[in-house]
Amino acid sequence: xxxxxxxxxxxxxxxxxxxxxxxxxxxxxxxxxxxxxxxxxxxxxxxxxxxxxxxxxxxxxxxxxxxxxxxxxxxxxxxxxxxxxxxxxxxxxxxxxxxxxxxxxxxxxxxxxxxxxxxxxxxxxxxxxxxxxxxxxxxxxxxxxxxxxxxxxxxxxxxxxxxxxxxxxxxxxxxxxxxxxxxxxxxxxxxxxxxxxxxxxxxxxxxxxxxxxxxxxxxxxxxxxxxxxxxxxxxxxxxxxxxxxxxxxxxxxxxxxxxxxxxxxxxxxxxxxxxxxxxxxxxxxxxxxxxxxxxxxxxxxxxxxxxxxxxxxxxxxxxxxxxxxxxxxxxxxxxxxxxxxxxxxxxxxxxxxxxxxxxxxxxxxxxxxxxxxxx
Amino acid sequence: xxxxxxxxxxxxxxxxxxxxxxxxxxxxxxxxxxxxxxxxxxxxxxxxxxxxxxxxxxxxxxxxxxxxxxxxxxxxxxxxxxxxxxxxxxxxxxxxxxxxxxxxxxxxxxxxxxxxxxxxxxxxxxxxxxxxxxxxxxxxxxxxxxxxxxxxxxxxxxxxxxxxxxxxxxxxxxxxxxxxxxxxxxxxxxxxxxxxxxxxxxxxxxxxxxxxxxxxxxxxxxxxxxxxxxxxxxxxxxxxxxxxxxxxxxxxxxxxxxxxxxxxxxxxxxxxxxxxxxxxxxxxxxxxxxxxxxxxxxxxxxxxxxxxxxxxxxxxxxxxxxxxxxxxxxxxxxxxxxxxxxxxxxxxxxxxxxxxxxxxxxxxxxxxxxxxxxxxxxxxxxxxxxxxxxxxxxxxxxxxxxxxxxxxxxxxxxxxxxxxxxxxxxxxxxxxxxxxxxxxxxxxxxxxxxxxxxxxxxxxxxxxxxxxxxxxxxxxxxxxxxxxxxxxxxxxxxxxxxxxxxxxxxxxxxx
Ligand SMILES: Nc1ncnc2c1ncn2[C@@H]1O[C@H](COP(=O)(O)OP(=O)(O)OP(=O)(O)O)[C@@H](O)[C@H]1O
Ligand SMILES: [Mg+2]
Numbered sequence: 001x002x003x004x005x006x007x008x009x010x011x012x013x014x015x016x017x018x019x020x021x022x023x024x025x026x027x028x029x030x031x032x033x034x035x036x037x038x039x040x041x042x043x044x045x046x047x048x049x050x051x052x053x054x055x056x057x058x059x060x061x062x063x064x065x066x067x068x069x070x071x072x073x074x075x076x077x078x079x080x081x082x083x084x085x086x087x088x089x090x091x092x093x094x095x096x097x098x099x100x101x102x103x104x105x106x107x108x109x110x111x112x113x114x115x116x117x118x119x120x121x122x123x124x125x126x127x128x129x130x131x132x133x134x135x136x137x138x139x140x141x142x143x144x145x146x147x148x149x150x151x152x153x154x155x156x157x158x159x160x161x162x163x164x165x166x167x168x169x170x171x172x173x174x175x176x177x178x179x180x181x182x183x184x185x186x187x188x189x190x191x192x193x194x195x196x197x198x199x200x201x202x203x204x205x206x207x208x209x210x211x212x213x214x215x216x217x218x219x220x221x222x223x224x225x226x227x228x229x230x231x232x233x234x235x236x237x238x239x240x241x242x243x244x245x246x247x248x249x250x251x252x253x254x255x256x257x258x259x260x261x262x263x264x265x266x267x268x269x270x271x272x273x274x275x276x277x278x279x280x281x282x283x284x285x286x287x288x289x290x291x292x293x294x295x296x297x298x299x300x301x302x303x304x305x306x307x308x309x310x311x312x313x314x315x316x317x318x319x320x321x322x323x324x325x326x327x328x329x330x331x332x333x334x335x336x337x338x339x340x341x342x343x344x345x346x347x348x349x350x351x352x353x354x355x356x357x358x359x360x361x362x363x364x365x366x367x368x369x370x371x372x373x374x375x
Numbered sequence: 376x377x378x379x380x381x382x383x384x385x386x387x388x389x390x391x392x393x394x395x396x397x398x399x400x401x402x403x404x405x406x407x408x409x410x411x412x413x414x415x416x417x418x419x420x421x422x423x424x425x426x427x428x429x430x431x432x433x434x435x436x437x438x439x440x441x442x443x444x445x446x447x448x449x450x451x452x453x454x455x456x457x458x459x460x461x462x463x464x465x466x467x468x469x470x471x472x473x474x475x476x477x478x479x480x481x482x483x484x485x486x487x488x489x490x491x492x493x494x495x496x497x498x499x500x501x502x503x504x505x506x507x508x509x510x511x512x513x514x515x516x517x518x519x520x521x522x523x524x525x526x527x528x529x530x531x532x533x534x535x536x537x538x539x540x541x542x543x544x545x546x547x548x549x550x551x552x553x554x555x556x557x558x559x560x561x562x563x564x565x566x567x568x569x570x571x572x573x574x575x576x577x578x579x580x581x582x583x584x585x586x587x588x589x590x591x592x593x594x595x596x597x598x599x600x601x602x603x604x605x606x607x608x609x610x611x612x613x614x615x616x617x618x619x620x621x622x623x624x625x626x627x628x629x630x631x632x633x634x635x636x637x638x639x640x641x642x643x644x645x646x647x648x649x650x651x652x653x654x655x656x657x658x659x660x661x662x663x664x665x666x667x668x669x670x671x672x673x674x675x676x677x678x679x680x681x682x683x684x685x686x687x688x689x690x691x692x693x694x695x696x697x698x699x700x701x702x703x704x705x706x707x708x709x710x711x712x713x714x715x716x717x718x719x720x721x722x723x724x725x726x727x728x729x730x731x732x733x734x735x736x737x738x739x740x741x742x743x744x745x746x747x748x749x750x751x752x753x754x755x756x757x758x759x760x761x762x763x764x765x766x767x768x769x770x771x772x773x774x775x776x777x778x779x780x781x782x783x784x785x786x787x788x789x790x791x792x793x794x795x796x797x798x799x800x801x802x803x804x805x806x807x808x809x810x811x812x813x814x815x816x817x818x819x820x821x822x823x824x825x826x827x828x829x830x831x832x833x834x835x836x837x838x839x840x841x842x843x844x845x846x847x848x849x850x851x852x853x854x855x856x857x858x859x860x861x862x863x864x865x866x867x868x869x870x871x872x873x874x875x876x877x878x879x880x881x882x883x884x885x886x
Contacts, residue, residue, distance in 0.1 A: 241727055242724075247684060
């Protein structure tokens, strides 16, 4: 047939897919911003000033940019964790717990390994060890849920929530006990500082943004490649889209469910690990409150596409980072940001509202609900 | 016939999908109280035309008139309000709801804030009695056989006072008896003034029940004829645009050694009832063993137990001497099994994958489709182009999602993939031609016979007795989970097979 036309329209198709998929999230953000502005005005604030503060605070200076990237780093990893699970048909609400497990594990290696060994390690060995251990423990933690799902049918939503409680309370127990920083002045539940050899260096002197941010971008690309170009990704997507067809195709569905959860947990664990090795240099109770939950919103807003996840992680990071400046300029509480984020999520999830407001015809003109022979 | 008799008229309807002109200036009308059959090859645009009339798609151009008045149909709500009802091939019913709850869904009747099941049930009973539908409003839909579920869908349209009912391939999943019942119901409906559009690929049915027949091809209406002035061969010719051989040409062929050997196989269904009891048979290389039987006698569980989709509860299965009892689908395909599954959209396809990806669904991990764990998209596309050509799959390109193909073309994607596998020793084909047009059936039958002539063993499971008789070298009859008879197909008669299928007691005759 008309081959050239075909390949030409393929590029068009790809562009079409991108614009199709980003239209609703974009309009959801716009709507949330407008609604947020109305609310600011309603409580007597100046919305323009508030949003100016938000933008200045997140992009206004090199320091602001660096801080936005610092916030974005764990968001990208955790968002990818949730997105990958979505692709495999699993809802991982447990990123928060997996992240904590990863942080505890890598901080342990970070401060305790040299003590145990009795000598210092070179960074080239110590840092990868600390990161890998955190990643593995996060993966293992999530794999338990995958195993329960595959072999007992226990639902991952329930089990990841349960595992969150176990992880967070165990962390608290450890940080108040054996892993507590024993320096005489310390009263906080936190570990000692990790050794210099286990720290990720900053990219620029004087700014906090570190190489973990670059790693996050590389990992996002890697996940895209894994999902779309490899046989493992093919299996994950097939199980996610149609488990019956996956079984028919000879895919070991149970194994893929466990693998998907494990990979998802590894990414979440990486979020925690990178915060310890790149930013805080220790694990402190409560450092991440909410990363794992924001990650769900980020994955949804990014339509579970790695590129979408990176972009929405940036948006969330900018809002978190700019909030202080906004508060300074307008005396609007920082919580307002959480509210706008919640609106974004609401409009993305209930995309019918957005489509209605902007009169967008739903694409594919509503695919028939049936699985008909007659099609 | 005067103009006043026309209840529905579609004028100059055009619909363009990316790469396909699915409706090309179509004119179609329906008279009061008639059954108007719509025929056409796979992808001709039948379902599209109906979806346009029902409001599931919007036409690019054209007008629709109901009772002479132009109406604007933007969604099914508009068409339902205009008295149009549609029964899709696979039903939009919720299995855990009762019949009454399903019927009122979207149009709930409430009494002081809670659902008024009593009033609805009474109305269903009334409709049911009026048209002899025999539907119990309080039954759980999930417990009903397909034939009855379909009637629930019909009740649903009548409950909304439909005077025009569209049936899209209603008989593809029905047993012959259920189909007879449906035809009786259709005649009852037309006798009371309801008008019906009836889509099917079975020419015999068309000639038996239709008042008028319209044939479509490539998005256009080719002709509208009276059943009395045409015949099967002529209809087939109009549909496909060439002569179709309606009988299978099959030379005698010597079978070789046993390939598939099934000994004392048992299996249970979802409800944990044993629906396959102690079944034994063999299929030799170079022969087609057909399994005839009324649907629901254990054929589904038997084929699933033989293909790794369901664990057998007893017995032994070997292929070419290798024990495959309870092995996974992967082990079986590696040993040389090709499987055309019964439910194409549940097992056979990932609808949101491209045609190319679907055509490598079982072989994605092998060269040339992948190398060291990386998918080779070029090889996938090349393979798809070859198969699309060879099996005449009507698709604008290999990159289109399988879900966008017409029902019959989806089936062709699966058949093409399975019959072209690299190492086939045994084909298990369950309803391989369900939903296909006569031309495609002819082609797939000849492909199956070619496989047999190459020495491949074929196990054919089909609800179409004609298909079983035309293709098989031997025929086994399945009744209530057991093989009750095995006969040489040359000695088999329709009547005798029919008796066995209905459960007439027989001494198993080994052929
Ligand atoms: N939603 C859609 N998007 C793109 N193309 C479509 C869509 N629906 C149908 N088509 C195309 O329109 C053409 C007509 O399809 P349609 O389903 O109407 O065929 P049909 O006559 O019902 O065939 P069958 O007998 O196989 O069911 C096909 O080429 C199909 O690929
Ligand atoms: Mg159709």
